[in-house]
C-alpha cells in the first residue's frame with residue numbers, strides 16, 4: 462500500500478519508542494474492566510497499547526490498522542507481555558466488517574476520518590457487534606483546538622456530544638462524558654486536553 466496518509470503514519474511510528482505510550486487509554490481501561498471478556502476488535506489500534514491491555518485481561522483481540530510499522534511494534538509489545546494479537550493490516554474505511562463477530566469494539570482516537578468515511582467506519586463497527594455487545598470510544602472535542610496537545614486540526618474530525626448521540630442509531634448509550642483531562646499517553650497525546658468518551662451497547 463502506498464498513500465500519503467499511510468506514509469505519514471509510518472514515519473511517525475518509525476521513531477524510537479511508542480508514540481502513544483505502552484499503557485492503555487485510561488477511559489478504555491476504566492470502562493472495559495466492568496465487562497466479561499470475549500472477542501474484541503480494536504479499530505486503528507496502532508502500536509497496540511489498547512489491544513495488548515485487553516489481551517492481558519482475557520480478551521481475544523483483533524488489532525486493525527493500516528500501518529505495518531505500527532503493527533510490528535504492536536507484535537513486539539504483545540510478545541513482551543506474553544499475549545497474542547490477531548493483527549489485521551487494512552484500511553478501516555474499506556475493511557469487510559464481519560457481522561456480529563465481536564463482544565467489544567474499542568475505537569480510541571481514530572479521528573483521521575472525514576465525515577463520510579467516518580459514517581462508513583462507524584456503520585461497520587456497529588455491524589460487527591453481537592447483540593448485547595459494547596462499544597467504547599474516545600476522541601477529542603472541538604475545544605481541543607485551543608490546547609494543541611494532540612489530535613486533528615480539522616474541526617469536522619472532532620466529536621461533540623450531539624454527534625456521538627446520533628452516531629449509533631438503536632444503541633443504548635450507557636455512559637457519555639465530556640471532560641477536560643490531562644493526558645499522559647506518550648509524546649503523541651500529552652497535556653491538557655478536551656476529550657469525550659462514550660460507552661454504548663447494541664440492544665440484545
Ligand SMILES: C[S@@+](CC[C@H](N)C(=O)[O-])C[C@H]1O[C@@H](n2cnc3c(N)ncnc32)[C@H](O)[C@@H]1O
Pocket residue numbers: 466470481486504505506507508509510511525526527528531551552553554568569570571572573
Ligand atoms: C491517533 S493514532 C491512535 C492509535 C491507537 N488507537 C491508540 O490509541 O494508541 C491513529 C491510528 O490510526 C491509524 N490509521 C489512520 N488512518 C487509517 C486508516 N485509513 N485505516 C487504518 N488505520 C488508520 C494510524 O496508523 C494510527 O495507528
